[in-house]
Amino acid sequence: LILAAPVAIVSGISRLARRGVIIKGGDAFERLARGRILLLDKTGTITRGEPTVTDIVVRPGAPGDDQVLRLAASLDQVSPHVLASAIVRQARQHGLALTLPRAVREVPGHGVRGEVDGRAVAVGRADWVAAGPVDTWVRSVKRRAELDGAITVFVGVDGSAVGAMFLDDPVRHDAARTIRGLRRSGIDRVIMVTGDRAEVAESVATFCDVDEVLAERSPAEKLEAVRLERRAGPTIMVGDGINDAPALAAADVGVAIGARGSTASSEAADVVLTVDRLDRLGDALRIAQRTVLIARQSVVIGMGLSVAAMGVAAVGWLPPMFGALLQEAIDVAVMLNALRVTTGRSEQP
Numbered sequence: 001l002i003l004a005a006p007v008a009i010v011s012g013i014s015r016l017a018r019r020g021v022i023i024k025g026g027d028a029f030e031r032l033a034r035g036r037i038l039l040l041d042k043t044g045t046i047t048r049g050e051p052t053v054t055d056i057v058v059r060p061g062a063p064g065d066d067q068v069l070r071l072a073a074s075l076d077q078v079s080p081h082v083l084a085s086a087i088v089r090q091a092r093q094h095g096l097a098l099t100l101p102r103a104v105r106e107v108p109g110h111g112v113r114g115e116v117d118g119r120a121v122a123v124g125r126a127d128w129v130a131a132g133p134v135d136t137w138v139r140s141v142k143r144r145a146e147l148d149g150a151i152t153v154f155v156g157v158d159g160s161a162v163g164a165m166f167l168d169d170p171v172r173h174d175a176a177r178t179i180r181g182l183r184r185s186g187i188d189r190v191i192m193v194t195g196d197r198a199e200v201a202e203s204v205a206t207f208c209d210v211d212e213v214l215a216e217r218s219p220a221e222k223l224e225a226v227r228l229e230r231r232a233g234p235t236i237m238v239g240d241g242i243n244d245a246p247a248l249a250a251a252d253v254g255v256a257i258g259a260r261g262s263t264a265s266s267e268a269a270d271v272v273l274t275v276d277r278l279d280r281l282g283d284a285l286r287i288a289q290r291t292v293l294i295a296r297q298s299v300v301i302g303m304g305l306s307v308a309a310m311g312v313a314a315v316g317w318l319p320p321m322f323g324a325l326l327q328e329a330i331d332v333a334v335m336l337n338a339l340r341v342t343t344g345r346s347e348q349p
Contacts, residue, residue: 004298008338012291015342020275021284022258028270032253033288034234038179038187039226039247041239042194042201043151043169044082045257045278046208049240051083051151051169053090057144058163059137068163070096072123072155074116078104079123080242083153084112086167087123108243109195109218111153122156129156137161146199174279176208181282185289187236191229193222195243222247238281239265255281291341302334 009026016023023029040046056065063071073091076084077098091098101121104114111124122129126138138154141164145152150166179190191212194201198215205213214225223246229235230252237244237251242264248254249268256269257276266272273280309326312318318326 004302004334004338005295007335008291008295008298008341011339011341012287016284016287019280019283020273020277021280022272022274023284023288024270024272028253029288030292031234032236032271032285033292035236035253035285036187036233037189037191037229037235038182039191039193039229039235039237039251040210041222041241041244042192042196042204044240045238046175046192046204047169047171049082049169049257049276051086051167053086053165054150054168055166056163057141057166059161062162063157065163066094066096068155069094069165070098071116071119071121071157072153072163072165074098075101075104075112075114075121075123077101078114079106079112081112082169082241083151083167084123087153087165109220120158123153126152126154126161129154130161131159135161138164142197145197149200149203151196151200171204171207172278174277178279178282179208179210181279182285185282185285187285188233189229191225193217193225193237193247195222219243219246223250226250236285238278241265255284287341294338294341298334298338301337302330305330305333 009029013023013026013029043049056069058065058068062068069091073088073096076087078101099117101114101116104112106112111122111128113122115121126134138161141152145166148166150168153165153167154161155163155165190210191214192201192205192210193214195217196215198213201213201215217225222244226235226237226247227250234252236253236255237247238255238257239248240257245264245268248256248265253271254269255271255273256265258266258272258274271284306327309318309330
């Protein structure tokens with residue numbers, strides 16, 4: 001009887017491990033089964049995390065497209081952000097010669113700064129790359145991005161915004177289906193928490209049937225959002241980047257998409273998806289809930305049968321020898337019930 005619940009939990013964890021879902025302990029497994037509020041990052045979580053540069057806009061009088069791209073990509077070589085990787089990839093496809101930056105400083109949720117070829121270069125948000133108030137050119141770029149529904153990354157040189165890059169990151173094909181399945185499994189509320197602009201986030205949220213969008217959030221604000229939602233119920237936070245690590249650690253259960261995610265997010269999370277598939281989260285929740293239910297059934301049924309057998313033995317209707325054999329039979333039955341975790345409906349391959 002003592003081993004019934006642990007056997008069920010270990011069996012459930014092992015079953016998920018074979019599907020590319022790593023659970024860091026039985027406690028995390030049980031907390032996952034209780035999850036009711038889901039918070040998700042956007043880039044690399046709801047979207048594929050494979051953005052591509054679709055256009056480059058250069059301020060009149062600034063260096064040409066290739067020069068802006070070369071400076072931005074040279075700086076982004078040292079950034080782990082998924083958008084930085086897209087910019088570097090675009091530069092290499094154009095055959096541009098990149099140089100190693102110096103004095104690099106990156107602030108999650110804002111951007112990265114450094115020195116490239118003796119010039120101060122910044123890549124990130126408009127208010128990060130340029131000093132002073134937002135000018136007319138920046139506002140026009142933002143308006144175009146809103147109309148196109150594109151992700152925008154600005155490039156600054158020597159304190160002035162000289163260019164902007166438009167990127168597209170398609171939504172995962174299984175995102176909407178996974179969220180619908182999670183709702184059927186008991187998730188009451190789904191929230192997208194992202195550092196992207198509200199217009200881009202809202203378009204993705206509408207497609208995926210998300211209840212609320214928290215856009216343009218820094219890592220600290222993502223952390224605060226998780227803490228606030230925890231007051232309403234058990235939370236599950238899903239992310240893939242270093243920006244998400246604090247929020248993953250603060251949630252009741254942090255889930256990192258570790259196939260391309262950062263080491264920081266994988267270390268902070270309780271659950272790591274080692275395959276690049278969001279639907280594995282739905283598998284994990286369903287298996288966790290079924291496993292915990294079977295574990296409780298095994299304990300309750302086993303204790304109930306044992307108590308009943310002791311009662312029968314106490315009135316003299318059950319000889320000691322048969323009582324011992326009956327207890328062994330109860331233990332075997334309970335263990336077999338716990339092992340039902342290894343069977344059941346097959347999830348998507």
